[in-house]
Structures are given as structure tokens and as C-alpha cells.
Amino acid sequence: MDESLVLEEDIPMGGLEAVNTLLLQVQPTSIIIPNRAPGDLIELLERDAHRFDDNEGSNGQQGAYILRHTVSVQFDYEAAKEALTRVDLGPSEPDPIQVVPAEEGPAQSFLSPLHNKLMRLSEIINLDSRLAVGCAGAVLNDLDRRRVTEDPSSDDEEEEKGAVFQVKSIEMNTCKDTLLISADALISLHILRSEPHPNPQARSSGMSGPRAKEALSVTGLLLALASSAQGKKRLRQMLLRPTTHIALLNERHKSIEALLRADNCEIAKTMRKLLRKLKNTKTLLLHVRMGVDRIRGQLSVRVGDWKAVLRFAMVATQLKQATRALRGASGIGIFSRISDEIEVNRFFHIGDTIIRTIDFQLSKENSRTEILPGASEYLDELRREFTDVCQMLPELKEAVIRQIPPEAAQYIRHCTIMPDLGFLIAVDMDPETGEGIYRGQDLHEDEWMVSFFSRDAVYYKNQLMLELDSQYGDLPSRITNEEIKVMMGLAASVLEHEDAILSASKLFGELDSMLALALAAEKYNWVAPTMTCSNILDIVGGRHPLQELLVPSFVPNDCTLAGGYGRGVWDDPNEGRGPSMMILTGPNSSGKSVYMRQVALIVYLAHTGSYVPATRATIGVTDRILTRISTRETVATDESAFLVDLKQAGFAMNFGTRRSLFVIDEFGKGTSSESGPALFGAYLTFLLQLGSEKPKVLAGTHFHELFEHGILQESKDLAIAHFDTHVDMEAEDPADKVTFLYRLVPGVSTQSLGILCAAAHGMPADMVRRAEEIMALLEAGEDLAVALAEVSEEEKRRLEEAELVARRFLAWDIPTEGPELENIREQLEVVLGIRGG
Known part of the structure; x- marks a missing residue:
């Protein structure tokens, strides 16, 4: 969507920790690695990769990304530099100093075209990051491969083939002025924390959308307060790349302070309402750039997309006015940039062009894009002509009926005009033959030719229809083509301001992120x-x-x-x-x-x-x-x-x-x-x-x-503290024996209270009692092996009773026959000591 190639600077000794962090931040859909990649890297990436076989224990779930191996030469540094120089980055700034070499030199010589491109590239990225540059070359090679294989039918259409998988900009993320935070820290501090989607079908489906949702985390907490897609994206970037640049941090704090002022409260609410109306601008412009589907001959940009572009133009002007109305915002970065860079007249022009072209009310009623009268004089003329022709159709039907036998008139339904087919006569179909009940069989000088069949009618052309076709031409197709031209002109007119729209969208994303942080500060008392x-x-x-x-x-x-x-x-x-x-x-x-x-x-x-x-x-x-x-x-x-x-x-x-x-x-x-x-x-x-x-x-x-x-030991460099607790051993309920006060106090606390915690959280009473006995022995320094081997008085009594029962059982002469068998149960009870004997 962004058509932007982003490089990360090489991280010395970064290792798998850096890869883990990058995976959490980027959440990729595809990963390319060389076939000679280290084994531990491959193992790490294969854990969450998509499995294409169902026999590997995937449980029917899709992986987070597709992992692909390629030859190591694709990551070659020199080849990657050359590939990067071929990326069209637009016109460059003119060099104020022009030096003309005395004679033609090698392609990579000083001031050669390739050298100039490398000089310009070095202004954008750090060419000393050899691994990053090599990886960029692998990505560009993969895009070239996909560009060729995605649509084989467009081999001869270089313009269309080049329109997909383009790289329009290159940028580099650096570690400079960035607070580094590892993947373990992101998860353990609950900065990022995802959980599977609650719908199992969504988790295992092949859809391209996310299969996990953000659980309770700092990122999820703050992203929920952003109003627009642009704001959520910018806020996520800020959260995943905390900065150490004090001037930038102070500017953000001043922005939040201005938005939290009591006299700016209503303006901030208005801004949030306006930002909620914005859709993803890059998606809208992508639809506009796609323009018109020529194959089907209908407008491919939906009315809703044009309405969203119009709404963006209107909101842009309103947000600038709201920004200027803020108290205490003068000189603060984001507000100054919006005030200075948003050209109201430009967005008025965009909105006015769309309003004068599209009839939104009629488009809603007809479920298709309708163009207003006055948008094109030629289109208006064609429509008037088409209206006149439509008014002629009943007369045409009467003219056809006058030419045929009276008994056949009842089978003539109507005359019509259709795109690409022209004027036609609709005749009732004979269900037995599948042909028209009347097909001009009595008119020897006027041949009726079948054009097509519908469910219960057959459409014919005769000499009159052909004459009308030659006189009026294919009016519906001409109208459609003219509508396409008008819409293409509208798309071109809007795309003339594409950079301004994207720049404004970026500014609004920044504004929305500040509004979200201000709302968090107000809501949670920060x-x-x-x-x-x-x-x-x-x-x-x-x-x-x-x-x-x-x-x-x-x-x-x-x-x-x-x-x-x-x-x-x-x-x-x-x-x-x-x-x-x-x-x-x-x-x-x-x-x-x-x-x-x-x-x-x-x-x-x-x-x-x-x-x-x-x-x-x-x-x-x-x-x-x-x-x-x-x-x-x-x-x-x-x-x-x-x-x-x-x-x-x-x-x-x-x-x-x-x-x-x-x-x-x-x-x-x-x-x-x-x-x-x-x-x-x-x-x-x-x-x-x-x-x-x-x-x-x-x-x-x-x-x-x-x-x-x-x-x-405590010293000027080392502080020791603990959290205060209140213990009441006399309480009957185990949960009431310890009360946590959660107040930090100085000093060492040697109490763990693990046994009380176990009792308070439902562990069995016998287990807790036994744990207390063992704990007492440990605190007394007793030998556990000896202490635990001793038998208590109660256990001694129970063992003696068991011994007596065993001796009586061994001395019992169990009868095998005779009348004594009848009271065998009573004898057994005597042996067991249940009754006297």
C-alpha cells in the first residue's frame, strides 16, 4: 500500500534478540532468508511460519507469515547497491556545482551517472550497513519475480505490468535517538501482548487480515483512543520506536498540554469527531489510481470512495480551522505544520471538482456512479439524444406492428436499445421451438435476424433497426465511454494533488496520535x-x-x-x-x-x-x-x-x-x-x-x-526496600491472616509468607499444616531426615491398633464348613475390633 522500501541499520551482535523484536514490531506477512542462514535463525522463524502440509501438527491453523528460502547470491551487497540505484526516486535536486569530466570514463567512475545515483542513495540510507543493503536487494529481486509471475497475461503490456509491486520511496530506520527495548521486555512489560482471535474459524482461515487481537497492553490501551486509521498507524510507530530526542519529546508534551487546556476542550472534541470521518487515504487513492475497469465498461471506483475523498477534502479545511482556533498552540510543531502546509484552496478545489461531477443522491438510488449534468457538454448531448430515442421506442413498436400481419402484433413486446447491440425488437418465445412466435416469416423483403435469447423472449433486428443503428450509432456505449472519460478526468484531477493529500493525511495521523495521548492523560490522570x-x-x-x-x-x-x-x-x-x-x-x-x-x-x-x-x-x-x-x-x-x-x-x-x-x-x-x-x-x-x-x-x-x-548491604549506591504487610495469625479465615498494604518502605523483609499465601489461595488444609511443620523444623535447624522419620503419639497408637488386628487375623482359624460359616461376618468383626468377643 505504501510502496515504500524500509531498511533497518545493521545491529552489531544483534542476534536472535533483534530478530524477535523486529517480528513483534513489523508483524510481517512474508519473510525471505538465504538458504545458508544459521540453523538457530531458521528454527526461530519456522515456529510461527505458515505450514503448507497438514501433517506437521499445525492443527489446521495458518502461520503468521510465509517463510521462503532463496539462494544466498540474492543477498549480494554489490548487486543490491546496483538494484537500489535503479529505483526511480523522482527528480533530484539540481547540483549547484557542475563539473564536466575531461573524457568518458568507466560506468562507476567519479561523476558517472551510476556514481551520481549512489551519491543520492547515500543521502537516504547508510550504505555501510552491508547486511541491510543486501537484504534490500533480495526484496527487490523478489518484487521483480512477483511482478513477472503475478499476471503472465500482461507480458506485452509493460505499463500495466510495472504498475504492481512498485517501490516509490526508500527510507532507513536508524537506532540513533531511539530507546531500544527487547522483545522480552515488550512482552513482559505488557507493552505488546496479543491473544488468539476468539473465533476459531477466523484463526485458521486463509484471510489476509490479522488472526490475533491485541490483549490488555499499553499499545492496545492507547490505540483504542485514536480516531482514524492514520492516527492508529502513527501512534503505533511512536509506541514501538520510543525516542531519546529531548526536543521532540518536549514538543509532544507541549502538544498534549495545549490539547488539555480547558479552553481547548471543545475544539479537541470537534477534532476527534472530524478525524473519525476519515478513511485510509492511501487505500482511497489506490482505488482512484486504478481508475476505470475497461473490460466490463463500468466505473470501478465506488461512490463511497468518491464520497470519502470529498469528505477528506472537507475535513482537511475544517481541521485547519480548528487548529488555528486552539489557544496556546502557536509555535508548537504539529499545529504549526497543519496551519502552514494545509492549502485550503487546494482542498476546496478538490471538493468542488467532485461535487460538480458526481450526483451522489442519484448514485445512491441507482447503486452506480452517476455523473451530474454539466460535467461534460458532450455527455449531456448524448443523454438528451438517448432520452429522445427512448421516447421514440413506443412509436417504433407501432411502426413495426404496421409492417407485420395483424395476428402477429400480439407477440411483439416492445422495442429497446441496448449497449453494443443497438435497436432491437422483443418477441414472445415459443416454448416448444425455443424461437420467436413471430420472426418476420411473412416479410420476404425484410429479414429478421436473431440477436440473442432471454428467458421468455427473443430479440431480433430488422431493416428498420439497422437503419436506426446507422443513424444514432451505439448510444449506450458512447454514453458509457464518455462517462469513463469524465471519471478518468476526475481521477487525474484528484491525483494531481496526491502528494498534498498524502502529506495532509500524515499530518492528521500525527494530530490524531497527539489527541489520543491527550485523551489518555485526561482519562487516566497522567x-x-x-x-x-x-x-x-x-x-x-x-x-x-x-x-x-x-x-x-x-x-x-x-x-x-x-x-x-x-x-x-x-x-x-x-x-x-x-x-x-x-x-x-x-x-x-x-x-x-x-x-x-x-x-x-x-x-x-x-x-x-x-x-x-x-x-x-x-x-x-x-x-x-x-x-x-x-x-x-x-x-x-x-x-x-x-x-x-x-x-x-x-x-x-x-x-x-x-x-x-x-x-x-x-x-x-x-x-x-x-x-x-x-x-x-x-x-x-x-x-x-x-x-x-x-x-x-x-x-x-x-x-x-x-x-x-x-x-x-545498604549503601549510598544500593537501597533495600520491601512492601509493608500486616499479619494476624489469630484470624480464622486464612485469607484474613495477611493483609498486603502495597506501600514501599525501606529495609529488608525476610518474610515470604508463602504458606499463608497458599492457604489464602485454596490449597488443602492438610498440605498447609504439613508445610508449616516442615517450615518450623527448617527454622529450628533440625535435620529433616531424622525429624521427619520420628513418629507422633497418635501415629504410634494407630500402629499398635493395626498390629493387634493383624495378630488376631493371623491367629484366627477360619472355618471352611459346618454351622460356623453362618456367623462368619460376626467373627470377622471381632477380629477387626468392631465388636467385642
């Missing part, structure tokens, strides 16, 4: 963060943007962290600084994970330009959010949960910087009770010892022995 170059994080009254929507009340908490100061950032690196690391301890379900996620989400939202859920927030520029939170296990690989944890932690350590935010939850829990705490303690100690390069770290753990033995 505030503008203060962005700073200082490597600090100071949040007052922070809240989780999703969790607070799911609970009756949410307890806000503060967070203060400061990363390494580097070189030359502060004169005094110790002035006004806080700890670089905070470790959270305390009971299960007390709020540790929610707190860590909420801090990461506040930092993330601040870098998208959004307001944040807090009372006040000062956010230092953060280059990466690296998480070790949720372990995504899958049977598709042979990696254990602990190995996945190690890979996430290792990735964070290798790629983190002093401006990164680490979120580490329960690292080391997947191994032994000795190795887990050792790894966790060493991990945090390593990060603390980085000095001026240490990152900001939030960590949660239940390894209390690290604090009891002094391995991790």
Missing part, C-alpha cells in the same frame, strides 16, 4: 514528565497504567535512582544523587513485580512523548530498557527455564550502558538453593562495581541469605 539529560530517575506517586484499571484502588509509590555519571556530565558526581540500585524483598504477592514493571513503563511512556501515570516524574534520557522478568518457555527449543533466564541476563549485561534501566525479577530461582543466590549476588555486585558506568537497576528477590550474611 501528568507530563520532566525530561532531562541527567542520568536520574525520580518518580513521585507512580502507578502501573494497566494494573490500576483492574483493581478497586491502587497504592502509588515513589522511586529514586541515579545511574553512572560518566565523564563531563556533572561537575560534582555526588551532588543530589540517589542510589543506582534498589533491591526489593518481602512476601509473595506484596507488589514487587508490579512496582518494577510500573517504573519501567513510566520510563517507556515518557520516551514515547506520552504523559505518565504519576504525581510527578523527572526522567533522565534512557537508551535501553533491559528486563529479566518472565521466562518464556517453549517446547520448540531444548532450553530449560534457567537457561532462558541466563540468556536474558547475559544479553542485559553485554548490551547495557550507564543510561540503561535494568529490571531483574527473581533471577537465579531456576537452579539449586546454593547456585541461585550465588549467581544473583554476583550479578548485582558486578553491576554495582561498574562505578561511573553503572546502570540504574531494580531487582526483586527472595534470597534472604544474601542480606543475612552481609553479601548485599
